[in-house]
Amino acid sequence: MELESLSIKIARSENLPVLPQVATAVLKLADDPNASARNLEKLIERDPALAAKTLRVANSSYYGLSNVATIARAISILGLNTIRSLVISVSYQQMISGRISAKNFDKVAFWSHSLAVATAARILGKMQRPEKAEELYIAGMMHDVGWLVLDRFYPGDLEEAIRIAKAETVTMCTAEERLLGFDHGVVGGLLAEKWGLPVPLQNAIKFHHNVDGDSEYSELTSIISMADYLAHSAGLGSCTPSEAVELDRSAQLMLDLPEQQLKVVGEVMLQEVQRAQAAFQVSLAA
Numbered sequence: 130m131e132l133e134s135l136s137i138k139i140a141r142s143e144n145l146p147v148l149p150q151v152a153t154a155v156l157k158l159a160d161d162p163n164a165s166a167r168n169l170e171k172l173i174e175r176d177p178a179l180a181a182k183t184l185r186v187a188n189s190s191y192y193g194l195s196n197v198a199t200i201a202r203a204i205s206i207l208g209l210n211t212i213r214s215l216v217i218s219v220s221y222q223q224m225i226s227g228r229i230s231a232k233n234f235d236k237v238a239f240w241s242h243s244l245a246v247a248t249a250a251r252i253l254g255k256m257q258r259p260e261k262a263e264e265l266y267i268a269g270m271m272h273d274v275g276w277l278v279l280d281r282f283y284p285g286d287l288e289e290a291i292r293i294a295k296a297e298t299v300t301m302c303t304a305e306e307r308l309l310g311f312d313h314g315v316v317g318g319l320l321a322e323k324w325g326l327p328v329p330l331q332n333a334i335k336f337h338h339n340v341d342g343d344s345e346y347s348e349l350t351s352i353i354s355m356a357d358y359l360a361h362s363a364g365l366g367s368c369t370p371s372e373a374v375e376l377d378r379s380a381q382l383m384l385d386l387p388e389q390q391l392k393v394v395g396e397v398m399l400q401e402v403q404r405a406q407a408a409f410q411v412s413l414a415a
Contacts, residue, residue, distance in 0.1 A: 131310075132309075132310065132311050132315065135278075135282065135283075135316065135319070136319055138282055139278065139319050139320055139323050140323065142323070144281055144282070145278070145281070145320070145323070146224055146227075146274070146277040146278060146281055146320070147224065148220060148221070148224055148324060149176060149179060149220045149223065149224075150175075150176075151172055151173060151175050151176040151179055151216070151220070152179075152216060152217055152220035152221070153324060153325070154172050155169065155172055155173070155213055155216050155217065156213075156217065156267070156324075156326055156327070156330075157325065157327075158172065158213070159213065159264065159327060160327055164209075165209075166201070166204045166205070166209050167201075169200075169204060169209055169212060169213065170200045170201050170204060173200050173212075173216055174200060179216065179219060179220060179223075180200055182219045182223075183200065183203070183212070183215055183216055183219050184197065184198070184199075184200065184203060186215060186218075186219060186408050186409060187203045187207065187212070187215060189407065189408035190404070190407070190408070191404045191405055191407065191408035192207060192211075192215075192408070194206060194207070200212070210262075210263035210264075211263060213263060213267075214247075214251075214263045214266045214267055214270075217267050217270060217271075218244075218247070218270055218409065219409075221243070221270055221271060222240060222409060224277070225239060225240050225243075225277070229280055230280050230281070230284035231279075231280050231284040231285075231287040231288040231291065232288065233288055233291045233292070233368075234276065234280055234284075234287060234288070234291065234368060235367075235368070238366065238367055238368075239273065239276065239367045239368070241365055241402070241406070242273070242360055242361075242365050242366055242367035243269070243270050243271070243272070243273060243367070244270070244402055244405055244406065244409070245356075245359075245360035245363065245365040245398060245402045246269040246270070246272055246273075246353070246356045246357050246359075246360045247266045247267070247268075247269035247270035247356075248266070248269070248356075248398050248401045248402050248405060249269065249355070249356035249359045249360060249394065249395070249398040250265040250266055250268060250269030250352055250353055250356040251263070251265060251266040251269070252394055252397055252398060252401070253265070253352045253355060253356060253384070253386075253394060254266070254352060256394075257348070257352060257384060258348065258349070258352070261349060264327075264329065264330070264349075265333075265349060265352055265353065265356075267330065268329070268330050268333040268334065268349065268353050269353055269356050269357075271317075271321070271326075271330070271334060272314075272317070272333060272334050272337050272353050272357060273313060273317065273367055274317040274320055274321070274334060275312075275313030275314060275315070275316035275317030275318070275319075275320065275334070276313050276316075276317075276367070276368060277320075278313075278316045278317065278319075278320050279313060279316060286308060286309060287368075289308060290304040290305050290308050290309070290368075291304075291368050293307065293308065294368065300374055300375075301313065301367075301368050302314070302338050312338060314334065314335050314336060314337055314338050314339065315335060317334040317335065318331055318332070318334050318335025318336075320334075321334045321335070328345070328346070329345075329346045329349050332345060332346045332349070332350055333346070333349055333350045333353040334353075336350045336354075337350060337353045337354045337357055338354070338357075338377075340354050340377050340379045340380045340383070341379050347379075347383060348383055348384070350380075351377070351379070351380035351381075351383040351384050352380075352384065354377045354380040355376075355377070355380050355381065355384060355386065355391070356398075357374065358374055358375075358376050358377065358380075359391065359394060359395045359398055360398070361374040362374075362395060363395055363398065363399055365402065
């Protein structure tokens with residue numbers, strides 16, 4: 130498979146995984162200096178089903194709310210950035226719930242891994258870049274979106290990459306590079322660009338397995354890389370839950386996080402993920 134041909138398919142919007150329009154607009158709202166809580170409220174309310182699911186999750190014990198009946202009230206309590214992350218999470222889960230073509234691509238494991246990376250990224254963000262914590266949560270949630278593209282366009286190749294990774298106990302990136310000549314991060318970066326996501330999110334998706342390749346936002350990408358490592362280390366993998374993912378030393382040096390501190394972050398992540406899974410109890414059945 131040539132990356133150029135895949136790029137053309139993505140550019141032409143042929144059979145792409147589709148993030149709901151409201152979610153795309155919510156993502157872009159972050160780059161608008163004039164954006165307000167009212168702007169966000171109006172966007173979410175354009176999609177009644179999305180608004181209802183957002184409120185259901187917001188009223189869970191994970192967010193600590195109850196009897197919050199309107200998006201405006203949820204925003205006033207949780208804040209614009211937290212609600213934005215919540216909307217993206219709900220939208221992304223809806224997108225994942227569609228049909229999966231590669232028979233060994235476990236979408237439940239994929240969702241759990243995405244949630245774990247998002248959670249770890251938020252924790253690391255609060256430690257390193259508090260003002261970017263929610264943006265990092267969104268980047269962590271969507272970091273492996275390239276697999277959804279491969280499943281949509283080349284399910285046979287994705288299936289074979291999963292088989293190689295499992296049979297030889299290598300990472301999916303290793304299997305993909307050998308089979309395709311590129312990895313899912315590069316593919317996800319193409320989709321993120323097509324969606325018009327903010328450049329830091331594009332880079333985090335594209336370079337989370339190659340931190341040295343990001344010369345613009347390496348700190349944020351390092352946090353996503355580290356969060357991915359923590360999720361895998363805790364047994365919350367995606368395509369191949371047991372795959373061994375090595376710690377990116379460039380990311381570790383960038384963030385200056387000793388092993389013991391990483392261990393603590395991993396423990397907190399597991400606790401948070403268990404609570405979050407209860408909140409996002411949406412069926413992923415096709």
